[in-house]
Amino acid sequence: MFKSASSEIPDSYYQTEPSLVRPRSPTPRRTLYLSNLDDQKFLRFSIKYIYLYKKSVSVESLKSSLSRVLVDYYPLAGRLRTSAEDEGKFEVDCNGEGALFAEAFMDLTADQFLQASRRPNRSWRKFLYRLDSRNFLDIPPLVIQVTNLNCGGMILCTAINHCLCDGIGTSQFLQAWAHLTSKSDDVLPISPFHDRHLLSPSSIPNITFTHPEYTGTTPHHHEGINGIHFLEQMLKSQSLVPISVTFKPSHILNLRKHCVPSLKCTSFEALASHTWRSWIRSLIPPASLKVKLLFSVNVRKRMKPELPRGYYGNGFVLGCAETTVKELVGSNKNIHHGVKVVQEAKAVLTEEYVRSMIDYLEERRAKPDLSTSFVISQWAKLGLEDLDFGEGKPVHMGPLASEIYCLFLPIVGDLDAIRVLVSVPEKIAEKFEYYMKDIMGAEEEKEEEEEAREWHKKSFKLSSFMPCN
Incomplete structure (x- = not known):
């Protein structure tokens, strides 16, 4: 039955400063239009996933494959910005600045984390590098932290901007990264499709439904x-x-x-x-x-x-x-x-x-x-849950x-x-x-x-x- 107490995890420490991982080769320098389904105000946050592995993958290998996959998923290496034509709308400056990658260490074992994994608590935020940012636009679309555990395992935490990807999209990207980590010379199983104009609004708005998902209920009494x-x-x-x-x-x-x-x-x-x-x-x-x-x-x-x-x-x-x-x-x-x-x-x-x-x-x-x-x-x-970087699937x-x-x-x-x-x-x-x-x-x-x-x-x-x- 319900228990309010949660297990706090110890502090993590960083031996080196986080670095930017850029695409391995030149990528298109362009502005990526975001559809109205992308650029909704309630999606202006990052989807944060956490993975626990019993056996770690070398950080250099993860960085190398990330640099390779960002050639294909180059908008994730760009930066969000306000549109010059509409200050209420976001777009992506595909400038190749790179994803933020942090490596941390923690006095914790995989089994200890599993015992506490049933209910997340605020101390888990230590698994993701905290950026000093003034607003949402200052945060790179992709932030990653690998936390090395003292049992030889690792915890991988990813924060992916929801304006760029939905759940299917984040899974597609993560699977591509894992695929290139375990098979470095292989091609991607699915090529990303970037263009969002397929979901552009009509030139003359044609609103034919009431859309109760956005409109509040007016009580009658x-x-x-x-x-x-x-x-x-x-x-x-x-x-x-x-x-x-x-x-x-x-x-x-x-x-x-x-x-x-x-x-x-x-x-x-x-x-x-x-x-x-x-x-x-x-x-x-x-x-x-x-x-x-x-x-x-x-x-x-x-x-x-x-x-x-x-x-x-x-x-x-x-x-x-x-x-x-x-x-x-x-x-x-x-x-x-x-x-x-x-x-x-x-x-x-x-x-x-x-x-x-x-x-x-x-x-x-x-x-x-x-x-x-x-x-x-x-x-x-x-x-x-099937994300395998070459050392087995996650246990959480x-x-x-x-x-x-x-x-x-x-x-x-x-x-x-x-x-x-x-x-x-x-x-x-x-x-x-x-x-x-x-x-x-x-x-x-x-x-x-x-x-x-x-x-x-x-x-x-x-x-x-x-x-x-």
Whole structure:
């Protein structure tokens, strides 16, 4: 059950100053346009991944392969800047300045970190070199730190600017770097596609949808107003603590069975509905309050023509499921309604909807409506956990820190399991964990576990989703 205490890690130390790793050979000197999906204000941060390896890779080898891969991914060696034509918009100056690379040492073993890895804590920030920067534009798009452990292992931490890449794009880049580290003379399995003009706005804006993912809910009566204030007060007034719950294939199968045969659903839809319901049940807002679930959806194949293979920019949009508290938490274990509204939110995301959203962002530069929203970012099924630099796959992969956004994380060594990580107000932490685990029970039996794995081999459909945090 929930425990608020987290294990602090020791301080790291640096024998040398961080250095800039530049592309090995000349790269195009150009300005890279960022689409409206790239240049959203809520994406102006870096996606921070942390990897634990039992056996370290030489820093010189990592730097050499990084220098090589930056020839292909040269925008990551550039710098963000404000557009001269529009001060509210960012672009990338592809100037080859390089990625920041730091090497650190820590009196810690891989096993000690694994014992504390279930819940990230603020001390993990020691795994990433801290830059003295005045603003977001001063930070290189790619920052890397390798921390050598005293057991011979290493922790690799990467910070990749979200304006340049989404979850699929970051995975594509990291896999390319790892590939060139282990096979230095080989070519990249996927060539990056840089151009973002495929997602340019219309010359005359054509906004054909209302876009509830960006527009706030207007309460129709006093209870609704109080409900919004209640949620905002709950989330802002208390310290947040991370909750981590692992769902084995048998657990996910059990969730899906609650919707079969009356409603067929994917594993993502079932787990998203269950997590959303658990969050609302823990907070206990007014029954009539309209609440939202925002979740990231990969639209690369929904566009016509499809975005090219190798497109590593932001090719996702936010799906928005809406319902009332009463409808969502109606019965004790009924995820049926939540799944239904998630499916409806996915179905509306046609090419026309995406084009309308791009034009909407061109006119309004809007931020997502977070007043009554729960946000899920999908990191599973992207291959992030398979990053092998030549000395084996990681024994742990996850975020550098836990945030209020919910992450669906891969489990190293178990393709069909998912770890749900989210920070919640301390007052509701124990209750939230209880509701999340309430679905677990007798289905731990070995036979049902094998049945679940067979089910997943045939019908696991998480790959169309991807992260926004």
